[in-house]
Amino acid sequence: QQQVKQSPQSLIVQKGGISIINCAYENTAFDYFPWYQQFPGKGPALLIAIRPDVSEKKEGRFTISFNKSAKQFSLHIMDSQPGDSATYFCAASYTGGFKTIFGAGTRLFVKA
């Protein structure tokens, strides 16, 4: 019930293309759904996050789509660039839970 399932495990996209990563959760108590970006040798850093009262959030080239009834959310990276090549983690937490559960990660490679 605490799991967050993420797919695909790896993704190769041409420069300028759209990268799509999907996640699904089970625990309906989750109320915060962030995406983290991690470059080699660095810690994960928050990219964008959404709460379940909205179905979409956009920040620049990054968009989260959220489907509360299906318990799914996804990250779309528009106009993907080689500099976007990194590992992306979806995650979920709930207020007062003091715990963020991470998906297994997606390694994105954007070909120039």
Add this chain to the structure above:
Amino acid sequence: DTAVSQTPKYLVTQMGNDKSIKCEQNLGHDTMYWYKQDSKKFLKIMFSYNNKELIINETVPNRFSPKSPDKAHLNLHINSLELGDSAVYFCAAGQSNTGELFFGEGSRLTVL
């Protein structure tokens, strides 16, 4: 000024030894965490501390002993190191009512 800093960045040690990792945050956040990232990049929570009090202990072996001397520091001591302890250990800080986590750069532990 680094928001979450952890030392050392690398540790190489023999099985059976004891080692410590230190973490400090200058964000003023009320919660600190230790996460373990294995070779497959999976991020798993180990401990969370809120205002110096242990809140979460995710069935971590008692060879791992966290200590939080104050709200800005969370250290991790590991006794009798085993090969399976080899991983990258990340410290993180966050404010309990927001959900966002700020990670350190990680401490790569290699047990030989």
